[in-house]
Amino acid sequence: MSWGSVRGHDRVVEDLRRAASSGRFPHALLFVGPEGIGKRTFARRLAQALFCERRAEGLLDPCGECAACRQVVSGDHPDLHEVGRPEEKHELPIAVIRDLCHDLSLKPMRGARKVAIVDDADHFNEEAANAFLKTLEEPPDGAVLILIGTSSELQLDTILSRCRVVRFDPLPEEELAAILRDRDPEADPGEADRLAQLGEGSVSRALSLADPELTSFRRRLVDELADARPFDAPDLARRLEEFIKDAGKESLAQRTRAAAIFGELARFFRGVLWQGAGLDPPAPDPSDRRAAAALADRLEPEDVYLLVERCLEADYHLRRRVYMPLLVDAFARDLGRLLSGLR
Template sequence: MPWHSIRGHDRVVESLRAGLNSGRFPHAFLFVGPEGIGKRYFALTLAQALLCETRAESELDPCGVCPGCLQAEAGTHPDLITAGRPEDKQELPIKVVRDLCDEFALKPARGGRKVAVVDDVDTMNDEAANAFLKTLEEPPPGAVLILIGTSPEQQLETVVSRCQVVRFEPLATDELASLLLEKGVASEPAEALKLATLADGSVGRAVGLADPDLGRYRRDLIDGLAGERGFDPGEHVKLLDAFAKQAGKEASAQRRRVRLMVWELARLFRGVLWQTAGLEPPSPDPDDRRAIARLAERLEPEDVFILADRAMEADYHLQRNIYMSLVLESLFHDLAKVINPRARG
């Protein structure tokens, strides 16, 4: 996992390397930024660099071929611990945190460092977060703990104050488009640029939106909500539920599909807000702009704020593994009350 395979975060690499060479390399990091921009991949590459057995640690650059690098990349290195929220849980369980801290306290098996990467820390409750405090205050010598979330505001202040916060920015549109072409996600520059614009700098979202079935459903969903006669919220729940199940039997795959669509709803309402303010909506799709114009004709800015907030609230509940059908029923019911002409009287 060499650094050149990671796009858009050169600034962070250079900052960490400078900190290491000046003796200011912290024992705990909190990586924050939007989902799907490569924070976890970056954390694992950093772990590989710290565990590399060939290159000087001051280079902070994994060779990729030594036993330490190969084991770190394969996830089998005895001094690399990874943890996150189980797919069937709403929160990162305190047992996961305690088990990680116990293993983290053991002496390194191969060298002088032990590295732990903990994903989904936004979902820690106070009890789980407090379980980290002793490890954060008294880390083993040479140990590095990397917590991954979306915002410092989602964490306890006692945790944030003991970590170096590293902020990751979304990828630039042109850089993301280039990456999509390199990875074969898009076959044409125009397609890559459209996906990159829709994805708001997130590789994960761009990959999801590249699914042709998802693109067709997205079009039907947006046009249905913008229809002059309004929409049936119950019917939309059934359609989205059926579309989610086409992703397979795994609940996580179904939930990812639904979250993509909820994000697209939030994007739609953001475009409507721009339109009501007399600005050009930030959408590369002419069909989207037509739907945005129709909604802007009958909605006040206050309505649009409500719609966007409601979409983001639904995404939060989906991320926390709240029962999906219940979240969707509540969301579409509330959208219909604001959007449908008959409901607005």
């Protein structure tokens, strides 16, 4: 299969090939699945398949060598339009969607069709969605619209009802390890295996855990959660914020580090639940055992469950671009409350 850099999603490739060879390829697709599993890479590969000048489009098997295929890779195919939410915005701006609809209404420059990739589809607001509806419902001849989100629950009904939903699973551990090794062939293969085990099927998640500062911060934090009483929430908020800021000036670097912390804490608390039930946590960090046992001993499982939920909620707020100091402060306070057995 020449889906090249696309790994771990053979089922989706087969489904789309079936649709293409039957001549009923959907004109609007909504990709959903966790972040960091390759949906954007997949979308570009699909665009390449739809534009390829050598292979029949029903095959969805881009040659990778013709001019159209190469232009997709270099990012300058004139009929491929990629848009997303600008870094500093909470939502997809209506202006971005209007421009896209305008671009799509023009005649294709190279071939028979246009393809649009709309990233961050979780962040459509009503206004932008309404501006998009007509194009989504009746795209220009041959056009294919690919929307990329994380969960169909986060989509507006108006969008959802007009798209074929395509679900992507987290990457299998061995595929994830192979991707990590491809990215950094010089690195210790054992480290790729370790990150793949912790990465929960996501390349971005695994890469964010490669940060040694994160590993030591996490270690101290986990021990402190188990031991510190009374728990000093304002102090935690201050240190957490500082640590997140230390990731770099870019807000993306800060959010990546924050997401890694929330994700790691959620994993730790899930481990507490497993350990409390007398089971071995999946992907355990052996040095967590003592802290997990102390918490399993001290807290009701319901409270531990709420702690897991609270970490996931913090991650959700992070993706909605809630103001970081507020987010961290509320998170630390709730953690302190739950760790003291107060709901």
